[in-house]
Amino acid sequence: MATTETGAPASPTISAPRDPYKRRKTTRGNYELYSWVFMRASGVLLLVLVFGHLFVNLMTGDGVHQIDFAFVAGKWASPFWKTWDLLMLWLAMIHGTNGVRTVVNDYASRDGVRITLKVLLYVAAVVTIALGTLVIFTFDPCISGGDTDLLPAFCFAS
Template sequence: MTTIADPKAPRPPRARPSRLTTRGNTELYGWVFMRASGALLIVLIFGHLFMNLVAGDGISAIDFGFVAGKWASPLWQIWDLLMLWLAMIHGTNGMRTVVNDYASKDGTRLVLKGLLYLAFTVTVVLGTLVIFTFNPCPTDAPLDLLPSFCTA
């Protein structure tokens, strides 16, 4: 015969895990970051869309010259950099959670997270380089290849 403990009986106190066995608050910080970065990303993305599509001449005006003119301003460089970094960190953190939840083997989880972090690093480094080293008017380029707004 199986007996069920009285649900109204006081519980014995749980032993607190030692400081060495707890993982800390990294998951809590990740959870808070996802909420804060998501809210900030909404502002950044809608500001980006408004300035590119509504305030200007619409999608037909977006071309090489538009991007070159936009990135001539440090404000838009920082805006786009923040959008890139936050979106990549936000997405990588979300995918890390999915991998942790669904990859049952440690080796599989290690490989998937390694590939995820590699993709994150390559995308963020290349995107940052493009934003800060973009030069629409290189000095040694042939004149017929330069945009019309570049001076000779």
């Protein structure tokens, strides 16, 4: 243990607050900065998309009582609403995945655990985005052989 000239124990050396931060590893670029900016921009856009979605689905017409197969089919007959819902799906999934990635990086201390969790996270995100996109683009509002009362008005019963 180090001592001062008077024999008192020496205090540990603390670097000045303005000293440059020493990184554990060097990074290749500004990925974390772009990730941070994306979270802010996507969060604002998601607020608009989600509240617009909730307003149209819950506040117009009969509210929650109007939501059935015909309502969704009528909405998704329009390219505008398909694009709206697709953008909401993609942004929400990427935004959430990026947030969980940050939590994993912060709390998973061992490299193997961190890599495993992030691989599982990315696989789940890709599968969810792919299935959601597939549902939006392959949705057929005019099903045949079903209850004609559930069909939207623009479908002709066959």
